[in-house]
Amino acid sequence: MEMQTQSPKALIQATDGAIAELKRLLEKETAEVDGVRLGVKGGGCSGLSYVIEFSQKRDGDNAVEQDGVTFLMDRKSSIYLKGIVLDYKEGLKGKGFVFQNPNASSTCGCGESFSV
Numbered sequence: 001m002e003m004q005t006q007s008p009k010a011l012i013q014a015t016d017g018a019i020a021e022l023k024r025l026l027e028k029e030t031a032e033v034d035g036v037r038l039g040v041k042g043g044g045c046s047g048l049s050y051v052i053e054f055s056q057k058r059d060g061d062n063a064v065e066q067d068g069v070t071f072l073m074d075r076k077s078s079i080y081l082k083g084i085v086l087d088y089k090e091g092l093k094g095k096g097f098v099f100q101n102p103n104a105s106s107t108c109g110c111g112e113s114f115s116v
Contacts, residue, residue, distance in 0.1 A: 037071075
């Protein structure tokens with residue numbers, strides 16, 4: 001089965017800061033990876049938690065390429081992630097990736113889980 005490729009604005013977008021940090025991390029990654037997997041899984045204080053990890057392509061994945069970084073999403077996760085903006089923030093409370101999800105009806109205080 002072929003991987004479907006979507007335009008970045010149709011599914012997800014990443015900020016310049018997120019792209020730069022992902023490229024930096026990908027340079028250090030020693031395992032064979034095809035891209036950055038974004039997904040959701042059950043759990044977290046609001047019902048669904050975000051997943052971000054390096055991954056191989058899987059059958060049925062949606063793929064979005066932006067500025068040299070390939071984002072991979074399974075079909076189910078794509079429903080929950082459509083329209084998100086992935087950002088990378090640094091500050092006094094730490095640093096990390098932040099999901100800005102227009103589909104979320106509520107998010108927890110830490111921003112790592114949401115409900116629809």
